[in-house]
Each structure stands twice: as C-alpha cells, then as structure tokens.
Amino acid sequence: MKKYPSYIALFVVLVLSSCKKEEATKPKVIYENNAKSKTVMVADTTQIEVADLPITMEGTNFMIYPIGVMSGNAKSIKSDSEPSFTVSNYGEFQITGYLKNLKFQEIGKDTIYALTDKQVLIETATYLKSVADKTNQQLLVYSLADMDTNKDGKLDNSDIKSLYISTIAGNKFTKLSPDLQELIDWKIIESKNLLYFRTVQDASKNGAFGRNDIVHYFYVSLSDKEWKPVEFFPLQ
Structure with missing residues (x-):
C-alpha cells in the first residue's frame, strides 16, 4: 500500500482545524452601517416541507402539528441518502427540532391554522404543565x-x-426577549406564577457573545393579561 508523506497528513489536519475554527468563530450578529439595509432571505425551492402527525399535550384540547423540512434526498429512491419524513421529537411536554412552524387544531373541529406567518426556526416548544x-x-x-x-x-x-x-391554542404569540440579545436560559417559579429568563447582549459589538458582554435578567408575570417582561438587577 502506498504511504503518503507525513507532511501531507499534517497539511490535511491543519486545513480541517482551520475550517473548524472558522466555523466556531463565525459571528452570530453582523451589524450594518446602513440601518435601512436588509438581507433578503431567499427561499430554498429544493426544500420539501412535511408535517409530523399531531401531538396532544396531556389535559389540553388542541392538537399540534410540527412543520419542518424533509432531510435527505427525497427525489430518488436509489439515493445513498434516504429521506427522513420525521421533523420533530417529543418528550417531557416538549417538542424539539428545527421547525418552520407549528399548526394547531382544536379537537372536534376541522380548522387547522398556523402559529405565525413570520419566518422562524423553532428549536423547542415547551408546554408549561406545572403552571396548567x-x-x-x-x-x-x-x-x-x-x-x-x-x-x-x-x-x-x-x-x-x-x-x-x-397559549396552548397558538394564540397571543408574543416575543419576550429583546431583539439582538441571545437567550441563555429560562425557568418557571411555580409559587409566584412567574417566568424568569436571561439574555446576553453583545456590548462589544464584535458579533459574538463572551465574558465581556452584558447579561440581562427578566421576569414575566404569567397571571397578567399582557405578558410584559420586567428587567431586574440581581447583581446590584
């Protein structure tokens, strides 16, 4: 068997390492000089949307259909990459995936409607069972x-x-975290019926989030008719 010189192997390792480093340091935010300038998201016409079978959260009267994009090659049955028709996972009252939308249907009714008409990528949808x-x-x-x-x-x-x-019906779809602040985590304080969450702000404007950036703390009263985040300052 022919053996390649060690310097070729080293070159390959360096290239792969460089690619991984570049991917890891890719900024999450790019700031534009012109505030009116917008990047247009072009729809990928090769993507095929698919809906999973409906999910019903325990004790609720609504079915939820996760909507995502089929992975693999769905155009040829001879392809090495078999298509996957599943776009989500469900467990512990949480739907996960990379979902383009959720659709809702009240049990006993025919109407199916979307959560939003905006372009979104949903990673988790969690039912607040303890609150219910x-x-x-x-x-x-x-x-x-x-x-x-x-x-x-x-x-x-x-x-x-x-x-x-x-709501469980997909109504009052409301953004809680400020624009351009990365969600860190969230939790429910059941005794107070409050939702707490943290975000991080790119104070250095370098497009990434690190130790020198600002962490913000918020809570939302779930008892209020309007869900309005209130910022608080536990470190002061």
Whole structure:
C-alpha cells in the first residue's frame, strides 16, 4: 500500500482545524452601517416541507402539528441518502427540532391554522404543565430564531435565539426577549406564577457573545393579561 508523506497528513489536519475554527468563530450578529439595509432571505425551492402527525399535550384540547423540512434526498429512491419524513421529537411536554412552524387544531373541529406567518426556526416548544396544574393556564414557551442576525441570507441555528410565549391554542404569540440579545436560559417559579429568563447582549459589538458582554435578567408575570417582561438587577 502506498504511504503518503507525513507532511501531507499534517497539511490535511491543519486545513480541517482551520475550517473548524472558522466555523466556531463565525459571528452570530453582523451589524450594518446602513440601518435601512436588509438581507433578503431567499427561499430554498429544493426544500420539501412535511408535517409530523399531531401531538396532544396531556389535559389540553388542541392538537399540534410540527412543520419542518424533509432531510435527505427525497427525489430518488436509489439515493445513498434516504429521506427522513420525521421533523420533530417529543418528550417531557416538549417538542424539539428545527421547525418552520407549528399548526394547531382544536379537537372536534376541522380548522387547522398556523402559529405565525413570520419566518422562524423553532428549536423547542415547551408546554408549561406545572403552571396548567396550578392555575389552569395552558401555555407554550418557545426558543427560536426570528431574524437573520448573521446576514447569510438564511435562518438557521447560527442566528440568535429568542424567547416567545403563546397559549396552548397558538394564540397571543408574543416575543419576550429583546431583539439582538441571545437567550441563555429560562425557568418557571411555580409559587409566584412567574417566568424568569436571561439574555446576553453583545456590548462589544464584535458579533459574538463572551465574558465581556452584558447579561440581562427578566421576569414575566404569567397571571397578567399582557405578558410584559420586567428587567431586574440581581447583581446590584
């Protein structure tokens, strides 16, 4: 067997390492000098949308259809890449995936309608079961991308994640986190019926999020008719 010189192997390692480093340091935000300038997201006509079979959260009266994009090669049965018709996973009252939308249908009715008409990429949709048990409020909390923040012409998991909330019926779909702030995490304080979350702001304007940027803290009263985040300052 022919052996390649060691310097060729070293070259390959360096190239791969460089590619991985470039991918890892790709900015999540690109700031434009012209505030009116917008990057147009071009629809990928090769993508085939598919809906998973409906999901019903325990104790609710609505079915939820995850809507995503078929992966693999769906055009040829002879392809090495078999198509996947599944776009989501479900467990512990949470739907996960890279979803373009969710659609809702009240049990016993024929109408199916979309959560939003905006371009989004939903990574998680979580049913607040503990809140429903204590207050009879049936709510969904979402982590998703809603802006092409890195200006690459597409919406994907390289863009900033935001926090949203809606009713179990998909109504009152409301953004909670500020624009251009990356969602860190969120949690529910059941005894107070409050949703707490943290975001990080790119204070250095370098397009990435690091130790020198600003962490913001918010809470939202789920008892209020309008879900309005209130910023607080636990470090002061």
